Amino acid sequence: RAGRDVEKIVLSRALDLVLNDRVFLYGNKTIIFK
Known part of the structure; x- marks a missing residue:
């Protein structure tokens, strides 16, 4: 789950x-x- 959260944050920032x-x-x- 932590990995998915990080992915979401990175994607939204990008x-x-x-x-x-x-x-x-x-x-x-x-x-x-x-």
């Missing part, structure tokens, strides 16, 4: 960044602006 246009996929690299 989604948050994508929705806020702070994550850009460039080739095989991921650029995150904080």
